[in-house]
Amino acid sequence: MRAHKRLIQQLQQQGIKNSAVLEVMQSIPRHIFIDEALSDHAYANHPMPIGYGQTISQPYIVARMTEELLNQGMIDNVLEIGSGCGYQTAILASLVRKVYSVERIKELTNKARKNIMALNLNNVQFYHDDGHWGWPEHAPYPGIIVTAAPISVPEALLKQLAIGGCLIIPTGPKGQQVLLKIVRTRDGYERSTLDDVSFVPLCEGIS
Numbered sequence: 001m002r003a004h005k006r007l008i009q010q011l012q013q014q015g016i017k018n019s020a021v022l023e024v025m026q027s028i029p030r031h032i033f034i035d036e037a038l039s040d041h042a043y044a045n046h047p048m049p050i051g052y053g054q055t056i057s058q059p060y061i062v063a064r065m066t067e068e069l070l071n072q073g074m075i076d077n078v079l080e081i082g083s084g085c086g087y088q089t090a091i092l093a094s095l096v097r098k099v100y101s102v103e104r105i106k107e108l109t110n111k112a113r114k115n116i117m118a119l120n121l122n123n124v125q126f127y128h129d130d131g132h133w134g135w136p137e138h139a140p141y142p143g144i145i146v147t148a149a150p151i152s153v154p155e156a157l158l159k160q161l162a163i164g165g166c167l168i169i170p171t172g173p174k175g176q177q178v179l180l181k182i183v184r185t186r187d188g189y190e191r192s193t194l195d196d197v198s199f200v201p202l203c204e205g206i207s
């Protein structure tokens, strides 16, 4: 599809270099994640509504977060907070052995699960819960990706990161968010700032 090819070229122009990430962004269809009425825009490089006041992330941001995570080395499994419609989940599941994905809105957990099954991806486990608490059962994680922004980094996610592992997380209030990369070392955590970003807020509780 031409629009899909054009999107991949745009991602390269915007600085995405990892060939595995680009290949997966090319092979996973984005239109199946989006309401049919909006599907003409499925390969536009911007976020779009998925219902319940939430959005599917911009392809560039999905690629950037995934690339930063993989740059950290071999990532065996990933904890994702904010499944949404499952698009970022599908990209991750195509690149790592196992994805654990937490979502606070029940209907979106179901939607994400359905989309992932439609793509025949069998290495994802979903959990309907408040992602502020992570998913302790499968910790520690070599990679954690958060797709909604808390005001500050939740303590539980730092605790569930493996030594040498990498957490990619947007933080800050609306209009002042930055994307952080946090690597756990033997003695603590190293933080770097990647980009100014705009994510929906990480909300408290489940619905």
Ligand code: SAH
Binding pocket: 054, 055, 056, 057, 081, 082, 083, 084, 085, 086, 087, 088, 089, 102, 103, 104, 105, 108, 129, 130, 131, 132, 147, 148, 200, 201, 202, 203, 204, 205
């Ligand atoms: N990665 C998704 C982006 C979804 S937008 C995609 O590609 O479609 C962010 C998602 O985070 C929303 O679905 C929202 O409901 C969810 N979210 C917000 N706060 C949360 C929390 N505390 N725990 C888990 N999920 C949360």
